[in-house]
Amino acid sequence: MGFYKGRKERHAGPSNSVKWVAVVVLSALVGSGATIAAESGLTQHGSLPAVAASTGGTTNPGDVSNVSVNVSDGVTKAVQRVEPAVVGIENYTQVSNYFSQQSKLEPTGVGTGVMFYKDNKNAYLVTNNHVVEGAAKVDIVLKSGKHVDATVVGTDPFTDLAVVKVPVNSFKGVDPITFANSDNIQPGEPAIAIGTPMGLDFADTVTSGIVSAKSRVMPVQDEQSQQTLDYQTVIQTDAAINPGNSGGPLVNINGDVIGINSSKIVAPNFEGMGFAIPANEVQTVAKQLMTTGHAQHPALGIQAYSLSSLPQQMWPNVPVDYGVWIKAVTSNETKQGGLQANDVIVGLNGKTIKTIADLRTYLFQTKPGDTVTLKIYRGQKAMTLKVKVGSMDTQLTTAQPQNQSNSGGSGDPLNPFGGGLFQ
Numbered sequence: 001m002g003f004y005k006g007r008k009e010r011h012a013g014p015s016n017s018v019k020w021v022a023v024v025v026l027s028a029l030v031g032s033g034a035t036i037a038a039e040s041g042l043t044q045h046g047s048l049p050a051v052a053a054s055t056g057g058t059t060n061p062g063d064v065s066n067v068s069v070n071v072s073d074g075v076t077k078a079v080q081r082v083e084p085a086v087v088g089i090e091n092y093t094q095v096s097n098y099f100s101q102q103s104k105l106e107p108t109g110v111g112t113g114v115m116f117y118k119d120n121k122n123a124y125l126v127t128n129n130h131v132v133e134g135a136a137k138v139d140i141v142l143k144s145g146k147h148v149d150a151t152v153v154g155t156d157p158f159t160d161l162a163v164v165k166v167p168v169n170s171f172k173g174v175d176p177i178t179f180a181n182s183d184n185i186q187p188g189e190p191a192i193a194i195g196t197p198m199g200l201d202f203a204d205t206v207t208s209g210i211v212s213a214k215s216r217v218m219p220v221q222d223e224q225s226q227q228t229l230d231y232q233t234v235i236q237t238d239a240a241i242n243p244g245n246s247g248g249p250l251v252n253i254n255g256d257v258i259g260i261n262s263s264k265i266v267a268p269n270f271e272g273m274g275f276a277i278p279a280n281e282v283q284t285v286a287k288q289l290m291t292t293g294h295a296q297h298p299a300l301g302i303q304a305y306s307l308s309s310l311p312q313q314m315w316p317n318v319p320v321d322y323g324v325w326i327k328a329v330t331s332n333e334t335k336q337g338g339l340q341a342n343d344v345i346v347g348l349n350g351k352t353i354k355t356i357a358d359l360r361t362y363l364f365q366t367k368p369g370d371t372v373t374l375k376i377y378r379g380q381k382a383m384t385l386k387v388k389v390g391s392m393d394t395q396l397t398t399a400q401p402q403n404q405s406n407s408g409g410s411g412d413p414l415n416p417f418g419g420g421l422f423q
Helices: 017-029 039-044 075-085 279-292 332-336 356-363
Strands: 086-097 102-118 122-127 137-141 147-156 161-167 190-195 205-221 228-237 249-251 257-264 274-278 296-299 302-306 324-329 344-348 371-378 381-388 390-393
Touching: 075 086, 075 102, 075 190, 075 205, 075 249, 086 122, 102 190, 102 257, 122 279, 137 161, 147 279, 161 279, 190 228, 190 257, 228 257, 228 356, 257 279, 274 279, 302 356, 324 356, 332 381, 344 356
Parallel strands: none
Antiparallel strands: 086 102, 086 137, 102 122, 122 161, 137 147, 147 161, 190 205, 190 249, 205 228, 228 274, 249 257, 257 274, 296 390, 302 324, 324 344, 344 371, 371 381
16 A cells, blocks of 8 residues: 555655755646644643643733743643654665666665564564565665665555564664554544655654544555555544555554554545554564564455456356456365356455455454355356355565465465465
């Protein structure tokens, strides 16, 4: 999930102030302007102190009075608690020179990461998958400006999360962040975003707003293929989020992380619609990535396409114009359940299936080992099948992925059904 045309977020911040202005103006024109937080709403929650006039005498119209503000309250304290654990993350790719026929590593994207755990050897940071995807090298940039080489521990394109690690001495004296229970957040409560918008020149930028909604469903897209991988429940906020904020924390007024910023809507006449992956999901996936190097998801062991994505001359003779067409079944358990090539799946556990993304979304609500009920068409005949769910381990999406097992089949990291390419 990203921020602008194609949702991709892969550019370093300009180093020239004129370029900054040009980019900011361009961003405003395409609908990615910053959002101003409602002061009255924040004051009610105690995040901004009320402003009172001086009691030194009668104030006449036009007079200027002194104002007393306690800046150590609310937002300031929350930022002070979290900001030391927030860093910039640079994505380096191999760039070839046509004339010299040589290639070299160059930084091609900047995002944000936040340290959530450390032991005696390493500190672990969570960020977005699209921040590190395709990288030949990754480093973090500390508040001091020092660059530290990082190792990508694991990535999960289906939740757009990744974990990287660095030597623990990079965070000497810094405490890991604390996650909030994201099930308990409420629309209207303060939300604070910390990140690296527009590149390292704007590192540690803080913006504030509110939680606009606690449960929105947004697509998760693969940055390279622009394929919709899943539909994810996310937190909506009007805190200003821009390219470079990806992977940074969304924080409540207590300084606890309620989500990891991942995307926003960028279009003419739209602003103040950013989204964050809820902290509860972040904790689950980050722990898997940190301990095993991959996230585990349910899998059916099929090669499949959305019926609507196929040329009509390839459509099977079924009485529907939606569903998921099965090209091949690669899992023995799925074969034993009765699913065959050329079947069209139109339902899973009572939910209507129109596309690959629908099938993935509802399948991901189950667990490996569960038995699901599939409604299918085999030609003109409607059938109901019981199929046991298998499992799939995600693989690294960096330029040099590690070999990891995929119990569903081919090992294609973009196929949650354990088959080959689809859609």
